[in-house]
Amino acid sequence: MEEAFKINQKSSKLRNDSAVQGTNDSSVLSKISAAQLGYCKDDYLAHFASKKARRSPLVNRGYYIRAKLIDYVIKEFLHQVSEGHSQIINLGAGFDSTFFRLKDLSLLANTFFIEIDFPDVINRKINLIKNNPILNEFCSDLETVKEINGNKVYQSLKSNLLLIGIDLRNSELLEAILKSIPQFNENLPTFLLSEVVMTYMSVKSCNGLIKWISETFTNCVLTVYEQINPFDPFGEVMCSHFNKLGSPLRCILKYPFEDDQKKRYKNEGFSDVFSIKASEFYQYCTSDKEKKRIDDIELFDEYEPWHLKCSHYILLSATKGNFCSEFIRNLYTNSKPKIDTNKHLNLIKFDSSHINYKPYPIKFGSRFGHSLCSLGSKLFIYGGFGELATDPFCKHLRLASVEEFNLEQMNLNVLELPVNSLGDRIFQDCTTTGENSMVVTLGRSNPSKMFESIVRVNYLENNIQTESINIKIPRFRHAVCSIPNSGLFIYGGKYYDETTNTSRILNDAYVLDESNNLKKVFVDENIITARHSMCINLWNNFLIVSGGLDENENPLSDLILISIETYEYRKISLNKVGGANFEQNPPGICFVDLKKFVAYEFDVPNENRLMLVCHQSHLIDKNNLLIVGGGAVCFTFGTHLNKQPSILDISKCWSEISQN
Template identity: 30%
Template sequence: MATKTKKQHGRDTAVQGTNDSSVVSKVSAAAQGYFQDSFLQHFVCKTSRRTPLINRGYYVRWRAVDHCVKTFLHITGNVSRRQIVVLGAGFDSLYFRLHADGALDGAVVFEVDFPDVTKRKAALIKGSPTLAEVFGPHLRSGTGPLCVSAGQYQLLGVDVRQKSQVEEALCAAGMDWSAPTLILSEVVLTYMETNWSDDIISWAAKRFPQSLFVLYEQIRPNDPFGRIMQNHFLKINSRLHAITEYPDCSAQKRRFLDLGWDQCVCLDMNQFYLGLVLEEERCRVEALEPFDEHEEWHLKCSHYFILTASRGSLTTRALLQDDPGQLLHSNVFITLSSFTAKLINSHHLFYIQYCLSVTDHLLSSDVRLHHTATSLPGGDIVVFGGRSSPLNPVSGLVRLAVEPFISPDPAGPADGNTARLHVENMTCTGAPPAARWRHAAAVVDHSGENFLFVFGGKHESGAVLGDACFLHLKQQHWTEGSVPEPRHSHTACSHRMGGAVVFGGLNERGAPLGDVALLRPNGSGFAWEILEVQPSPVPRYSHSAHVIGDNLLLVGGVWLHSDGVPDVAVINLVTRCCVEFRLDRDSVPWPLMLHSFCSEITDPEEPELLLLGGGGNCFSFGTHFNCQPVTRLLQSELSLGAFQNPSA
């Protein structure tokens, strides 16, 4: 028993440590202008600037909680007494912000956390003139679990899991159980065993007849990002418990309804950000720092949710809305039960290990990412665009020729796996396209002449580009053509009729696209045709794509409109039917991330898909990259995708 108690104490201490790192991240986001909070800095000893990805992540968390709290205070504005109970408050500055905004008329804030945490917080409040002067002469130390008592602010040192002690402490601090009350928990309940957190949720529903519960936590534990997220918290001895039994928004909603709450709304943070944050505010936030981690941002947001549950008269005053905004209408995802193909089949992946040595390479000063490398007839490769940082795009074109390398040393390698890379900077005429990255490029043919087609991308100004440019590869001359909707992080594939097929990407609003645009050659040049595909492909970006015969093959990427992660979709360009397939990722012994990766078809006759690279920063949970190439045979996908009939 003593050993168990010691282990539990160690876990509790580790959980308390998450408060310290969290408040530093909040201070960083506030310092960069993501939100206004001049009080947080007084709760940290040393500040540290976080990456733009982490700053955005804490901004959307702050924004969601602030939205719910401010809405609650607004809808209860005509009530003489209302209350906010913060479970596991840590060093949060909620009371101080609301007081400074003049939003606490008739409201009392109760903060509950471990005694060690609240004692530290009380000492910081009393030792800071800025914080102490908020209370004036009303600031006083309490007795027992009451660390600070100051009229509208009560700081209680009680283990949240001990309901009877929590209830006793709240009563002693002046809780009015019948008054409208908001209960707030930000990544707190999930650190305790699920039976305890369920008990707290049920207790709150019974004890507060006129109440709202706001919960911010993690979801989706089983995809690659979710596995890395869970491993991170295991490493810091702060296991996520509820995520296993309640892995998605639907399960969380059922949880609260089953535990006594009358109504419940649950949104992941992509839904909240794109649906409930005004476009003007999103533009302000997105202009604060150079940013190009769209995949990691959307993945982070898809693994956190904001939930509101209500009891009593407050059930008619929703803090959140289901499916806010046009982006979130889910009619784009259609199961294939009415078609002859079945989505449920598992398709195995195989990982392999080999390497190709290259004797020459690009200069280190030419480091770039998010560029295109397009294969030309004859085997050469044209590299265009890319960036070293979001403020430093790479301009110009480079032509690469891979030549077999014969070592002058008879004892040198002779296995054919060594090559020489010849690099040539291309000099072109005409008006060149603006420097860009996250664009797409493909070779197209017009009247027997080959062109490099470049479409879309991102600009150093932050703009999403919508131009289409054509480079005559023989004459090395640029011309500009007409375009569909601006986008970046999309794909463009050469088509056997001489044109190209463009799919997906992110538009100017930061929303994924699911359209299929076919660029066809005609008598005067090229013309666009938007294909109507049924069922509509789920919008995605940062994927890869290949044309095999009449089929467009989509692999991986990031999507917001469906659960799980994108695997493989086949769109027949003749019948205009789409079939989605799931891959059995369990056959690969690491979390297989299919974004920011490359893929190639190694044998068009018996198509085999080769996946290279992939992954990136997983918010504050560490960095993960796929460590080896992976292959997948495609016969079943292509045979099922080729014969779909739109009228079937």
């Protein structure tokens, strides 16, 4: 029985190791996809794959930011050591092409480059190099120089390259092999890289490796790129994905957040630890010109999942020795922005204890990027991406249906509309314009197919009438608000230009009256910047525009007050409000007192897997906020949909506000 248990343990370990090695093959194809489209330059990676794959724009961006982050640190290291000798050790290198790229750039003249991975992976890589004339030209003298218990060591003296086939969990054997190589020197400035590698190791094995590195090298930087934040909906989908692959993220639950990771490396012997989230790097360290270049490569309209993905990955550098600590400290310090404390609006934050969550008893609205409006006690949910309420197979698709939910009678009805009257729109708007009427405006189907039309819907019992009007201002992710006695105010959004195959962010505004006359109105571009994905509401005689993304994909942190009488503009600054942002904690519910110029933000309990992204909300009464829909495509990991509406009891929030 004991022997059988040991065999099962061994076979389980082998399955896990094989699954981890399999992530290398998938990752290589994704990197190739990004490189071939021009996101990043890599002329060598394609030689390590027998096939090619075109990944989605979201995945291409994800691998772009991964490559940029690692290059950001490794090239700075090489710049700092350019006048002396150094070492680079790529832990779990897989089919990574970093050596060939850097060699081609003449950056490795005095650098001893070491790659380490499972024996099977290294053996496959050696065969690929030897059988490819372009790769082999760099290291034609590559040969086996050592073999211990099946762990082969290959070396090219010509290129100063060493490849070691070994399990990283065996640090004692790894140390013995390294110290047997004459070119290896633990006292040289050494850059060690773990690119989504150590996260697959057990906590004990991983910490053992980290400790071995801190004790072995006197002047080093260990740079790690891996996942964080496992407890929110995106993080849960991410962890579930790797569990299904058989390669679970073994350390993330023990060290879930950025600060936990930094303390970990300190505890294992490193002098200083610095980190930056991928989201921070893209926002603060990527030029506007580079962002524009990336945006022009291919159509992209997955901003919320992009921000979520980037907020779940960090680049961390742990250092030993004065030389490495100093330049890494400067590198990371310069990458973080100075916080602007000169806000015009005072923000007071509260924890999630003030909000009570309860699921709504009826399931509907399982979608995101949709619109919602109310007529009396009825809610109408239209468009977006998600699941049909009547589909037993829960197939994901763009939706052309309208779900009608009666809040009083608690029943759901899927409306039968005239064929093709609305279309399968996403990121459109739906606004109530009368007792029995609403207007659906613009939106898109795919990012290159925009709608130029509005559809007026008159709703009477058992009689639905629709009228489509082409207003010829195509856009999506815009904002619409009904102005009494004037019509619909339509502002901003995103536009795709088929002639140039590029998109642009709009900063224009129109008023559409009841007779479908469209009038362009003044926009003060000195006060309000072009944006999309914002909100707009009516308050007294003002339209209030809040949030959104600017043309450089930065989350906007302002409120714009627009007079509906004079179209004068006023700007009020505050912290991020709503949707997806670059912070560790997702935004909560923000109450803004425009008379006192005070904002109160309350965290939302996240143990209920509620993703407050691309959702819609409806205030049932002063104390109860209904959340309908919401969710996102979670990178390559799957899709999260809020399966049923939720009610957030905000009565305690009002009590707290009244006391301030």
